[in-house]
Amino acid sequence: MKVAIVTDGPYGERAYETIKEEFECDFVELEPPASMFMDEIEVPQKELEKLEEADLLITYVLHPDLTLELVEKLHDKVGWIIVGAWRGEGFKNQVERFGNVTCPENMCDLEENGDPIYDEFVSKFGRPVVDAKVEDGKVVSVEVLRCSPCGSTRFVADEMVGEEIEGLAIKAGLRIQHYPCRAPKMRLFTDDECKKEMAANFHRDAFEEAIEKALKKKEKNYN
Structure with a gap:
């Protein structure tokens, strides 16, 4: 299984160092959006293609609009998306409606949910x-x-x-x-x-x- 971790800030490197010991793993860094308007947020094609190769995507992106853009573009390209940083129940409900997206309260509270890709990852990482x-x-x-x-x-x-x-x-x-x-x-x-x-x-x-x-x-x- 291939895992991709994407970030726009200081988080995700430790997870990358840990997860790559068990799974093939990519670490993708994006620039935080300069614009506050959703319709002006773009993900570079090169990075987007790299993320599309993953079976499971973990996002530590702090900018909510960039997170939403990634989920909208990638939810039907990858098996599962774990949103490690999110803001408010409304946002959580918005992205989880895609079906293969989860916003855990805490990254060390992941447990099996019946999806084979998600469960393969959670067999190694999640609740201790x-x-x-x-x-x-x-x-x-x-x-x-x-x-x-x-x-x-x-x-x-x-x-x-x-x-x-x-x-x-x-x-x-x-x-x-x-x-x-x-x-x-x-x-x-x-x-x-x-x-x-x-x-x-x-x-x-x-x-x-x-x-x-x-x-x-x-x-x-x-x-």
Whole structure:
């Protein structure tokens, strides 16, 4: 599967570095539109053709009219579009009406939706899933089964090795702050729950579940 990431600003590079380890991935940078009028926004043909080659497109474009232009031009050329930066429920509804477009509240909250292309991507990237091994009350290894697109899950996983399992899930959630998580900056336009807190909770839950599974496995082996 081929993934393309498109941006008009500072976001997307970390996702590109992470995603290219699992899928063929292109990174396309566009100039932010100088005009405020939708009918004067144009996407360069060369970049447009490159994006059309993708099976799945992720846009970190901050300019809403440029995002809409990309969705309108590409929704019937690619299998799925994930809009990582968006503004307001009205805009979300407008682009999601195309059917193969999703505007997640947080990029580390992606889960399967039944579409084969989307689900192939989400099998590797989205809501964190980890597998942990514990010995003598400590974490000895962590395998990342599904990573947040920005790579923060791998960062937290490395940081948790050697830590006591007591209170580990909470510690994992807090450690996401050190990555640092860019979620709130991606969604400056919302008054909803802090996106960084959401990311922290997803990682807390992932490690809590992993520790519970690891302890149950050890108990079963002893019995």
